[in-house]
Amino acid sequence: MAEPIDFDNLPENPFQAFVILVGLFDEQLAEDxxxxxxxxxxxxxxxxxxxxxxxxxxxxxxxLRDWELPDYDNTYNVHREFDLATKSIVLQIQIQKARIGAIYSVELDAATKARIHNLVNEIRQLVEAADLEVGKKNSLFSNLNAFDADVDRARTRFDNGMLMGISIADLINKGANALKPANELLKRINELLGGAKTKEAAPEKLPSPDDIKRVEKPRKQIQDFRRASRELDDEIPF
Structure with a gap:
């Protein structure tokens, strides 16, 4: 039996939540x-x-707003078309997510990755030596490790790097003077990321939910019986 869906933990983005739900509903259908x-x-x-x-x-x-539930007798045909339409929309959402991900990330060469790893390690040493509460120190280590792992990916995302910088800036603002040298290290990391990003081609535009094309339900073909009758009469030679 399928596990109940945890609606409370769906992504905040409605399109990403929809993709997850479609996958879960597909699994339920297969089980049924x-x-x-x-x-x-x-x-x-x-x-x-x-x-x-x-x-x-x-x-x-x-x-998908135009779709309605089918008549029982026509279920197979309508569901087949609906399933294709849903898959098209899911694919558009996934492609859009990838495009947005490319905007907020950068591809780094091996030398740049090595330099950033060294800078992160220097920040890690500052955190280790700082007189911080265990919880705050562990939180910083977690942020550093997340960004460090991102650097080794095919594309390095900016979000964990920003979170790392914000956390350090907040602690410095609250009196963690031992972390002040990290400001210069963060600046150098940002310069490396920025330098790599400027070498990439700028996207034409930021993808928008409006880019996802509506897939309309198929319209019923209403046959013109009077026209068909006339055409049939023309074909009968008597």
């Missing part, structure tokens, strides 16, 4: 289908659509 002994999975498919459209409404994902 495996447990179905009759072979008719239409109720499971309708339930799957209901969960996703409900999540889309709650999170204001406008790209």
């Amino acid at each position: 289908i495996r447990g179905n002994e009759e072979g008719d999975t239409r109720l499971a498919l309708i339930s799957h659509m209901n969960k996703i459209t409900g999540a889309a409404r709650a999170l204001h994902i406008e790209a």
